[in-house]
Amino acid sequence: MLDAHTRSGGTATASPRAAATELAVPVPVAAVAAPVPLLVRLGRVLLSPWARLSLLVALLTAAGASVLLFEPQKLLADGWPPQLGGMTAALVFAVAYGLCTVAFVPRPLLNLAAGALFGSALGLATSMVGTVLGAGIAFGLGRVLGQDALRPLLRGRLLKAADGQLSRHGMRSMLAARLFPGLPFWGVNYCASVSRMRWTPFLVATALGSIPNTAAYVVAGARASAPTSPLFLIALAAIALPTVAGAVVAWRKRHHLRGA
Numbered sequence: 001m002l003d004a005h006t007r008s009g010g011t012a013t014a015s016p017r018a019a020a021t022e023l024a025v026p027v028p029v030a031a032v033a034a035p036v037p038l039l040v041r042l043g044r045v046l047l048s049p050w051a052r053l054s055l056l057v058a059l060l061t062a063a064g065a066s067v068l069l070f071e072p073q074k075l076l077a078d079g080w081p082p083q084l085g086g087m088t089a090a091l092v093f094a095v096a097y098g099l100c101t102v103a104f105v106p107r108p109l110l111n112l113a114a115g116a117l118f119g120s121a122l123g124l125a126t127s128m129v130g131t132v133l134g135a136g137i138a139f140g141l142g143r144v145l146g147q148d149a150l151r152p153l154l155r156g157r158l159l160k161a162a163d164g165q166l167s168r169h170g171m172r173s174m175l176a177a178r179l180f181p182g183l184p185f186w187g188v189n190y191c192a193s194v195s196r197m198r199w200t201p202f203l204v205a206t207a208l209g210s211i212p213n214t215a216a217y218v219v220a221g222a223r224a225s226a227p228t229s230p231l232f233l234i235a236l237a238a239i240a241l242p243t244v245a246g247a248v249v250a251w252r253k254r255h256h257l258r259g260a
Contacts, residue, residue: 049149056145063103090118090126097130102138107185108217115221123218128207131214135189135206142193150194167196171205178209181242212238
């Protein structure tokens with residue numbers, strides 16, 4: 001709006017409202033920090049590395065408690081439920097085998113049960129399916145729930161060396177770990193999940209490296225009713241000899257391990 005002096009030909013002056021509008025500095029919308037919603041903050045906490053690791057510990061604790069409660073080792077004494085038979089029983093046993101390995105049940109017990117329930121051929125196939133399934137479940141749980149929290153803790157020389165071997169030479173390292181007797185199956189699974197090892201070398205090496213030991217226990221379970229048979233004695237030798245050889249190698253390498 002122009003005042004009376006402007007209309008008469010004088011100098012134009014802006015009204016006070018227009019001057020205030022021109023002097024106002026626009027404030028960017030992004031400069032104003034919006035409050036983070038409660039659900040977003042809660043999601044960040046629940047998805048944090050240590051929260052996921054806590055969930056993994058809780059799951060494994062519950063799995064171990066369930067094993068103590070249901071006692072799957074009773075399969076060696078009581079046998080399989082009579083309402084299940086044939087391939088259905090083998091499939092159910094393979095799934096149960098995999099879940100039991102995640103819950104820290106020793107694989108030798110499961111392999112002996114597979115041989116006693118299904119014989120040598122089907123027992124070996126069932127045990128191998130359960131072995132790969134259980135290893136894959138454990139590897140996936142450790143990779144998703146534990147890797148981000150545990151990798152920063154790999155500071156010791158021995159831990160860094162083991163991580164480097166598993167990350168750079170996954171297939172070879174995992175194959176050696178599966179063939180070497182005495183290493184806990186579940187422990188190798190979770191250690192590998194913390195490393196940078198890929199899925200394919202892990203699963204392939206697990207399948208190939210687990211065949212000799214698994215076959216020995218399955219045959220021993222299948223022939224347990226005839227302890228003097230040649231197959232049973234060969235199976236016992238296949239179990240005992242690698243164990244003795246592994247103990248000798250570990251004893252001779254003890255100084256290197258202490259130095260590391």
